[in-house]
Amino acid sequence: MKPVSPTLFRRQLDKVYLWFTGLFFLFVIGLAILEQMGLPRSWIGMIFMLSTIGVYATIGIMSRTIDPVEYYVAGRRVPAVYNGMATSADWMSAASFIGLAGTLYVHGYSGLAFVLGWTGGYCLVALLLAPYLRRFGQFTIPDFLGERYGQRWPRVLGVLAAIACSFIYLVAQIYGVGLITSRLTGVAFEVGVFLGLGGILVCSFLGGMRAVTWTQVAQYIVMIVAYMLPVVWLSVKQTDFPIPQLVYGQQLQQITEREQELIQDPAEIEVRSIFQARVALLEAKLHDPAAALREERLNAEHRLEVLRAFEGSPSEVAEAEIALSRIPRDESSAVALWSRQLTEARAKSMPLNGMPPHAQAFAGDPQGSPDEQRLFNESRRNFLALVFCLMVGTAALPHILMRYYTVPDVKQARHSVTWSLLFISLLYFTAPALAVMVKYEVFNGLVGTPFDELPAWVAAWNQVDASLLTVKDVNRDGLLQLNEMSIGTDIIVLATAEIAGLPYVIAGLVAAGGLAAALSTADGLLLTIANALSHDTYYKMIDPRAATARRVTISKVLLLVVALAAAYVAAQKPADILFLVSSAFSIAASAFFPALVLGIFWRRTTGAAAVVGMVSGLAVTFYYMATTQPWLRSVFGLQGPVELWWGIQPISAGVFGVPVGFAVMMLVSLITPAPSAEVSALIDRVRGIPPSGAEPSQLPRQT
Numbered sequence: 001m002k003p004v005s006p007t008l009f010r011r012q013l014d015k016v017y018l019w020f021t022g023l024f025f026l027f028v029i030g031l032a033i034l035e036q037m038g039l040p041r042s043w044i045g046m047i048f049m050l051s052t053i054g055v056y057a058t059i060g061i062m063s064r065t066i067d068p069v070e071y072y073v074a075g076r077r078v079p080a081v082y083n084g085m086a087t088s089a090d091w092m093s094a095a096s097f098i099g100l101a102g103t104l105y106v107h108g109y110s111g112l113a114f115v116l117g118w119t120g121g122y123c124l125v126a127l128l129l130a131p132y133l134r135r136f137g138q139f140t141i142p143d144f145l146g147e148r149y150g151q152r153w154p155r156v157l158g159v160l161a162a163i164a165c166s167f168i169y170l171v172a173q174i175y176g177v178g179l180i181t182s183r184l185t186g187v188a189f190e191v192g193v194f195l196g197l198g199g200i201l202v203c204s205f206l207g208g209m210r211a212v213t214w215t216q217v218a219q220y221i222v223m224i225v226a227y228m229l230p231v232v233w234l235s236v237k238q239t240d241f242p243i244p245q246l247v248y249g250q251q252l253q254q255i256t257e258r259e260q261e262l263i264q265d266p267a268e269i270e271v272r273s274i275f276q277a278r279v280a281l282l283e284a285k286l287h288d289p290a291a292a293l294r295e296e297r298l299n300a301e302h303r304l305e306v307l308r309a310f311e312g313s314p315s316e317v318a319e320a321e322i323a324l325s326r327i328p329r330d331e332s333s334a335v336a337l338w339s340r341q342l343t344e345a346r347a348k349s350m351p352l353n354g355m356p357p358h359a360q361a362f363a364g365d366p367q368g369s370p371d372e373q374r375l376f377n378e379s380r381r382n383f384l385a386l387v388f389c390l391m392v393g394t395a396a397l398p399h400i401l402m403r404y405y406t407v408p409d410v411k412q413a414r415h416s417v418t419w420s421l422l423f424i425s426l427l428y429f430t431a432p433a434l435a436v437m438v439k440y441e442v443f444n445g446l447v448g449t450p451f452d453e454l455p456a457w458v459a460a461w462n463q464v465d466a467s468l469l470t471v472k473d474v475n476r477d478g479l480l481q482l483n484e485m486s487i488g489t490d491i492i493v494l495a496t497a498e499i500a501g502l503p504y505v506i507a508g509l510v511a512a513g514g515l516a517a518a519l520s521t522a523d524g525l526l527l528t529i530a531n532a533l534s535h536d537t538y539y540k541m542i543d544p545r546a547a548t549a550r551r552v553t554i555s556k557v558l559l560l561v562v563a564l565a566a567a568y569v570a571a572q573k574p575a576d577i578l579f580l581v582s583s584a585f586s587i588a589a590s591a592f593f594p595a596l597v598l599g600i601f602w603r604r605t606t607g608a609a610a611v612v613g614m615v616s617g618l619a620v621t622f623y624y625m626a627t628t629q630p631w632l633r634s635v636f637g638l639q640g641p642v643e644l645w646w647g648i649q650p651i652s653a654g655v656f657g658v659p660v661g662f663a664v665m666m667l668v669s670l671i672t673p674a675p676s677a678e679v680s681a682l683i684d685r686v687r688g689i690p691p692s693g694a695e696p697s698q699l700p701r702q703t
Contacts, residue, residue: 021221025225028225031048035505042185045186046185049512052512052516059215063210070210071209072535078407080407080418080419083403083406083407083420086214086216086217086406089520089521090521092223094176095582097513097518098493100427101431102488103489105435105492106355109356109360109362110361114386115428116387117386121393125394125395125401126414126417128601129597130416133686134413136686141162141398145158148679148682149599149607149610149611149675150678153607154595157591158614159533159536159537165397165588165591168583170566171570176514176517176518177192177515179468180514181195181196189571193567196518197564197567208552208555209402213406215520219519220516220520222513223427225509226510227434227510230434231244238437244430244434244437245430248437251437252436255436256358268482272348275474275483278345286339286342303323304321352482353486364376382649386652388655389589389655392654396593397585398528399521402527403524404417438500441499442499445501446485447482448480451478452478457495457498457507468488469491471485472484526562530558583625587621589657590617590618592614594617595614595665600686600687603675604674608672609669613664616661621654621657624650627642627643628643628653
C-alpha cells in the first residue's frame with residue numbers, strides 16, 4: 001500500500017474532523033429540539049453517553065493495529081496541530097475539567113495556583129524535554145532512562161514510578177467516569193464506574209496510541225464545546241456580553257459585596273452559632289471518647305425503648321432505629337467519625353461556609369496579629385509550593401511526554417507544545433470566569449430560597465453522592481442559608497447548567513464533556529502503564545526476542561488487568577479527585593524531573609546517581625504525604641498530631657522530593673566514575689550536537 005504524503009494526510013484529517021464538529025453541533029441542536037418536544041431527561045443523558053462512547057468506539061475499531069510503531073507511537077506521523085489537540089485532551093483530565101473550576105469556587109484566588117502551575121509546566125516541557133525526547137526516539141520514558149544511564153535499575157525505577165503516578169492518576173479519572181456516568185444514567189456510582197470502563201478500554205485496547213490519538217482529537221472537540229457553551233450562556237445571562245473572560249471581573253466585584261452581606265446576615269449568624277455549639281459538643285466527646293460513646297448509645301437505646309413502650313409513630317420508631325444503627329461500633333470508629341464531623345462543623349461555624357473571600361489573595365493579614373501574620377506566610381508558601389509541584393510534575397508526567405514521540409520530527413514536537421498551550425488555555429482562561437459566575441448564581445439565586453422550592457437538581461445530586469451536595473435546615477426557618485449547604489468541588493462544573501437554569505440538554509452536554517475528559521486521560525494513562533509493563537519490562541528486560549504480535553498482545557492483556565484493578569480502587573472512593581491527581585504530580589516530579597533534566601543537560605550524571613536520586617526523591621515525597629495526608633494516615637494507621645514542614649500541605653509534597661533528587665544525583669555523580677563515551681555520544685545526539693569534526697547538517701535524521 002502506497003504511503004500517503006504528509007500534506008494529503010493532513011488535508012484528510014482536516015476534512016474528517018470538520019465534518020465531526022459540524023455533526024456534533026447538529027446532534028446537540030437536535031436533542032435540544034427533542035427536549036422541547038417532551039423527551040425525558042433520563043433519555044437525554046443516556047443518549048449523550050451512548051452516542052459519544054459509540055463514536056469513540058468506532059474510531060478505536062477503525063484504528064486497530066498490531067504494528068508496534070503504530071501501537072506505541074501512532075506511526076510517528078501525527079501533525080503538530082492534531083498532536084496538540086490530543087495532548088490537550090490527554091491533559092485535561094477529570095481534575096481539569098471537573099475539579100479546577102470547583103477548586104476556584106471554594107478557594108478563590110489561591111486556586112489560581114493550579115492555572116499557573118499547569119500552564120507553566122508546558123513551558124518547561126517545551127524548553128527542557130519535548131524536542132530532546134523526540135530526537136531520542138524510542139517509545140517510552142523508561143526507554144530514555146535505560147539508554148541514557150546504561151543500567152538495568154534506572155529503567156526498573158522508571159517503570160515503577162511510571163506505574164505508580166499513572167495508576168493514581170488513572171484512579172482519579174475512573175472516579176470521574178463513575179460520577180458522570182451515574183449522573184447521566186441514574187445508575188449507582190459503582191455500576192457507573194464499570195460502565196464507563198468499557199468506553200476507556202475500547203480505544204486503548206484495540207489500537208493503542210494510534211486509536212487513542214484520533215479518539216482524543218474528537219474528545220477535545222466535545223469537551224471544549226461542552227465547557228465553553230454554558231459559560232458563554234451564563235455570561236450573556238448575567239452581563240449581556242458573550243466573552244466571559246473579559247467581564248467576570250465585574251461579577252467578582254458584586255460577589256465581594258454579596259459576601260459582606262452574608263457575613264452580616266442575622267440568619268447566617270444564627271446558623272454559624274449553632275455550628276459553634278456543635279464544635280464545643282464534639283470537642284467534649286473527643287476529650288473522653290469512650291465515655292461519650294457509652295452515653296450516646298445508652299441515650300439512643302433509651303429513646304427507642306420509650307417510643308416502643310408508648311406506641312410512638314412508625315416514622316419516629318424508624319428514625320430512632322436508624323439513629324441507633326449509625327452510632328459507631330467502637331472507640332476508634334467514633335474518634336474517626338467525630339473528627340470528620342468536627343472539621344466540617346468548624347468550617348460551617350465560620351463566615352461564608354468556611355470559604356475565604358473570593359478576591360482575597362492569601363489567608364491572614366501581613367499587618368495583623370502574630371497568628372494572622374503566620375497564617376498569611378503559610379498561605380503564601382503553600383501557593384508557591386503548589387505552583388512549583390504542578391509545574392515540574394506536568395513536565396515529568398509519562399503519559400504527556402509520550403505524546404511527543406508521535407510527531408514526525410523535532411520541529412513538530414516544538415510546534416505541538418505551542419498548539420497544546422493554545423488549546424489548553426481556552427479552558428484555563430475560562431475556569432476562573434466559570435467559578436465566579438456560578439458563585440454569583442448560588443449567592444444570589446439559591447441562597448435564601450425556601451426549602452420546599454429548591455430546584456430538582458439539588459435532590460438529584462444528593463442521590464448521586466451525599467458527600468457532593470447536602471442541604472439541611474439547621475435553624476429551621478424554612479430558608480436555605482449558605483452555611484446550611486455543603487457542596488463538593490467535583491460538581492461545580494457538572495451542575496453549572498442546572499444551577500444557571502439552562503435547558504437540561506446543556507447539562508447533558510457538560511456531562512458528556514466531562515466524560516470525554518476523563519476517558520481521554522484514562523486512555524493515555526492505561527497505555528502508559530501497559531507499555532511500561534509490556535515494552536520496558538517484558539520486551540526490554542525479560543524476552544528481547546519476543547515477536548511483534550506477542551508484545552502487542554501482552555500489552556493488551558496487561559491493559560485489561562490494570563483497567564479492572566483501577567476501577568475496583570475507584571469504586572472504593574479512596575480520596576477526592578484533586579488530592580489523587582496532585583499526589584501523582586508530586587510523585588512524577590520527584591521520580592522523573594531531576595533524572596530527565598540532568599540526563600539531558602549534564603553529561604556527568606551517572607547511572608548510580610540516577611538510581612539513588614530517584615529513590616531518595618520518591619522516598620521523601622511519599623514519606624511526607626503518608627505522614628500528613630488524613631486518608632493516607634488512616635491507611636497506615638498513624639496516630640498523633642500532624643507535623644507539617646514549614647506549614648506546607650501534603651498536596652505539595654514534591655517541593656521536598658525534587659530538590660532532594662537533584663542534590664543527591666549531583667553529589668553521587670561527582671563521586672562515581674563518569675559515563676562512557678557511548679553515553680556522551682547519545683547525549684550529543686539527543687541535544688543535536690554534531691560529532692567532533694562534523695557539521696550540524698551531517699547529523700543523522702531522526703524518524
